[in-house]
Amino acid sequence: MTLNTEILLVEDNQDDLDLTLHALKRENLANNIMIARDGEEALDFFFCRGKFAGRSMENPPRLVLLDLKLPKLNGIEVLQQVKSDPRTKSIPIVVLTSSTEEIDLVRSYNLGANSYIQKPVNFAEFRQTVKHLGLYWLVVNQPVPANAWEISGQAQ
Amino acid sequence: MSIPAKSGLGEGKDKDEDLRVLLVEDSDADSELILRELKRAGFRVVSELVKSAEHFQQTLDRFVPDIVLADYNLGQWSGMGALELVRAKGLDLPLILVSGALGEINAVECIKQGATDYVLKDSLTRLPVSIRRALAEQKLRLQRKEAEHELALKVQELARSNSDLEQFAYVASHDLQEPLRMVAMYTQLLGERYRGKLDEQADKYIHYSVDGALRMQTLVQDLLVFSRAGREGTKMMQVNCNLLMKQVLKNLEASIKESNAEIIAENLPTVLANSTQLQQVLQNLVANSIKFRGARVPRVSIRAKQVGAEWLFELSDNGIGIAAEHADRIFVIFQRLHTREEYSGNGIGLSICKKIIERHGGRIWVSANEQEGATFHFTLPQTEKWKTEQPHTKELNKDFNEESNYEETSRSLVSG
Amino acid sequence: MKKRAEVLLVDDNPADLDLTRDLLASTGQQRTINTVIDGEEAIDFLRRNGKYISARSPDLIILDLNLPRKNGWQVLEEVKSDPKLRATPVVIFSTSEANHDIGGCYRLGANSYVRKPGNLQEFMSVIRSIGQFWFESATLPDKEAL
Numbered sequence: 001m002t003l004n005t006e007i008l009l010v011e012d013n014q015d016d017l018d019l020t021l022h023a024l025k026r027e028n029l030a031n032n033i034m035i036a037r038d039g040e041e042a043l044d045f046f047f048c049r050g051k052f053a054g055r056s057m058e059n060p061p062r063l064v065l066l067d068l069k070l071p072k073l074n075g076i077e078v079l080q081q082v083k084s085d086p087r088t089k090s091i092p093i094v095v096l097t098s099s100t101e102e103i104d105l106v107r108s109y110n111l112g113a114n115s116y117i118q119k120p121v122n123f124a125e126f127r128q129t130v131k132h133l134g135l136y137w138l139v140v141n142q143p144v145p146a147n148a149w150e151i152s153g154q155a156q
Numbered sequence: 157m158s159i160p161a162k163s164g165l166g167e168g169k170d171k172d173e174d175l176r177v178l179l180v181e182d183s184d185a186d187s188e189l190i191l192r193e194l195k196r197a198g199f200r201v202v203s204e205l206v207k208s209a210e211h212f213q214q215t216l217d218r219f220v221p222d223i224v225l226a227d228y229n230l231g232q233w234s235g236m237g238a239l240e241l242v243r244a245k246g247l248d249l250p251l252i253l254v255s256g257a258l259g260e261i262n263a264v265e266c267i268k269q270g271a272t273d274y275v276l277k278d279s280l281t282r283l284p285v286s287i288r289r290a291l292a293e294q295k296l297r298l299q300r301k302e303a304e305h306e307l308a309l310k311v312q313e314l315a316r317s318n319s320d321l322e323q324f325a326y327v328a329s330h331d332l333q334e335p336l337r338m339v340a341m342y343t344q345l346l347g348e349r350y351r352g353k354l355d356e357q358a359d360k361y362i363h364y365s366v367d368g369a370l371r372m373q374t375l376v377q378d379l380l381v382f383s384r385a386g387r388e389g390t391k392m393m394q395v396n397c398n399l400l401m402k403q404v405l406k407n408l409e410a411s412i413k414e415s416n417a418e419i420i421a422e423n424l425p426t427v428l429a430n431s432t433q434l435q436q437v438l439q440n441l442v443a444n445s446i447k448f449r450g451a452r453v454p455r456v457s458i459r460a461k462q463v464g465a466e467w468l469f470e471l472s473d474n475g476i477g478i479a480a481e482h483a484d485r486i487f488v489i490f491q492r493l494h495t496r497e498e499y500s501g502n503g504i505g506l507s508i509c510k511k512i513i514e515r516h517g518g519r520i521w522v523s524a525n526e527q528e529g530a531t532f533h534f535t536l537p538q539t540e541k542w543k544t545e546q547p548h549t550k551e552l553n554k555d556f557n558e559e560s561n562y563e564e565t566s567r568s569l570v571s572g
Numbered sequence: 573m574k575k576r577a578e579v580l581l582v583d584d585n586p587a588d589l590d591l592t593r594d595l596l597a598s599t600g601q602q603r604t605i606n607t608v609i610d611g612e613e614a615i616d617f618l619r620r621n622g623k624y625i626s627a628r629s630p631d632l633i634i635l636d637l638n639l640p641r642k643n644g645w646q647v648l649e650e651v652k653s654d655p656k657l658r659a660t661p662v663v664i665f666s667t668s669e670a671n672h673d674i675g676g677c678y679r680l681g682a683n684s685y686v687r688k689p690g691n692l693q694e695f696m697s698v699i700r701s702i703g704q705f706w707f708e709s710a711t712l713p714d715k716e717a718l
Contacts (some may be wrong), residue, residue, distance in 0.1 A: 090678035105713060105714065109661065110658060117710055136709075142669075145674055373691075
């Protein structure tokens with residue numbers, strides 16, 4: 001893994017994945033995207049193990065787009081694990097889901113999701129959403145400073 | 157009854173010299189001879205006589221002599237034993253062995269072990285000379301120690317004073333940012349809201365205010381960057397300059413492409429330095445060479461060689477060069493040689509380079525002429541010579557000591 | 573954004589407060605923007621203490637760090653450690669670019685950290701982006717459901 005991953009996309013549904021990638025590409029946000037197809041792969045990525053053993057924990061992705069309906073381990077579980085580990089809790093995770101369940105919304109925010117997006121059904125709207133999301137999380141939002149990752153494992 | 161003292165040898169001193177002597181001698185006759193010789197040589201002697209180690213210790217506790225004259229052999233004890241006792245007490249006290257037959261080798265051995273000199277009892281006339289020399293040497297040692305101590309104090313004071321200045325520069329520039337932001341933003345807002353709605357003069361005045369405020373903002377930001385430069389920890393390590401240059405070229409990709417610049421870095425060495433800061437220096441210099449290009453396509457070459465205990469780096473370009481009379485000025489913060497229309501920037505790039513290089517214990521200078529371009533030279537010592545600084549008081553904002561945000565500094569570098 | 577969004581702006585700088593409120597209100601549809609000027613007022617508002625007894629729980633908090641009385645850190649900590657409040661997204665909006673400020677805020681659970689720009693164009697553009705993302709793209713937590 002020589003290039004630093006900018007966006008980690010966690011999505012198992014191929015159609016949704018295609019759509020999201022398409023929208024990202026149209027907005028010129030498609031450089032350095034990593035894809036995880038299920039909850040376990042996502043965790044492997046975050047904790048630099050298994051398929052992603054070569055990754056360094058000091059190079060987190062700039063943004064994670066996380067679907068909730070995932071095989072093996074669902075998005076809520078992933079969120080729970082990532083946001084409770086000091087080494088990974090500061091990674092910005094935006095839940096990107098088609099779920100309209102209130103409980104998913106509330107639980108996600110409670111577990112520390114940085115934000116939550118209900119995927120618009122209309123592609124034009126979706127593209128607009130991706131545009132705003134990209135601008136906000138990749139440009140406006142300040143990423144966690146690089147050196148902070150070395151000390152994020154320490155007790156507060 | 158005191159006899160007018162004269163130096164019987166006629167060597168140097170005519171006036172009376174006070175001399176406190178601790179005599180370590182088991183023969184009363186010999187001690188008489190010694191004291192008499194000293195008096196003849198013009199010394200006004202106050203003396204104590206001891207014959208054993210215990211007596212020596214006790215006497216030394218209450219009588220501080222200028223010099224110890226010790227016999228080599230005192231039966232159970234030795235003059236060298238006296239030397240050890242003096243050492244144990246941590247005193248800088250000259251000790252001269254005054255002895256009968258000693259043997260050349262033995263004598264040299266004693267001196268090696270720390271005796272100041274030795275004088276044979278049948279050549280006592282040598283004793284005063286020896287004493288005077290020993291005392292003169294001691295005086296010199298003392299003066300040297302004092303001078304070193306004073307120097308250390310001055311260095312400390314200078315460091316503190318520098319540190320105070322830097323604190324001030326940092327605090328001032330940091331605290332100025334907020335009110336400046338207010339002025340800049342809200343005059344701009346004024347401009348937006350009322351442009352064309354007041355009269356033409358008003359529009360002009362607002363424009364001048366906004367312009368001034370924006371310039372102040374960049375100046376203060378630059379001052380902040382400058383006051384932080386060279387402060388990000390003292391992590392010195394072996395740095396491969398070729399790798400640094402790679403990063404520099406990457407950072408300057410846009411302006412290199414735009415100007416078609418050619419940057420040639422000959423096989424550069426690995427040096428002991430702070431990696432981030434050295435990269436800053438190289439980047440500033442290369443960026444300047446590109447910026448201050450003339451009609452020609454910019455060509456920059458960088459090489460380094462070992463000179464004595466230092467590395468000497470040279471970075472040459474074919475740009476507009478620098479007139480000799482300005483060679484020193486350019487390293488001063490905010491000194492610019494051109495108008496803002498000709499070349500942008502506030503003029504801090506080189507002052508940052510100078511600060512960093514000097515903190516590393518090196519020097520930086522330029523040799524240039526307006527026809528051929530400029531060559532910047534800087535040295536880096538091969539061993540660590542990091543200038544230590546006063547530790548900061550806790551009242552100082554944490555910001556000052558934190559790791560620099562690299563992106564922040566490199567953003568402003570290109571405009572420097 | 574479907575229903576009316578409640579925003580709490582916390583900033584001790586009245587100029588910034590005014591400008592931010594104006595910009596946020598103008599770019600959007602149904603929003604109520606409440607403002608407080610220091611950390612303690614912010615906490616009182618969030619806990620509906622005293623004069624804030626009928627305050628509506630915000631769907632989004634935009635929080636400066638340098639505040640009198642309680643500072644932004646303390647407000648952030650109180651929000652993120654309170655089970656009734658912690659789902660509320662907190663966007664830190666501060667002039668500080670200091671690494672330890674940014675890192676520290678994330679460690680305390682800030683949802684986002686946005687640097688307050690020094691010039692008007694950027695300021696307006698940043699507020700616009702905040703509005704577009706948080707009010708038009710994102711779904712804010714429904715307070716009634718908590």
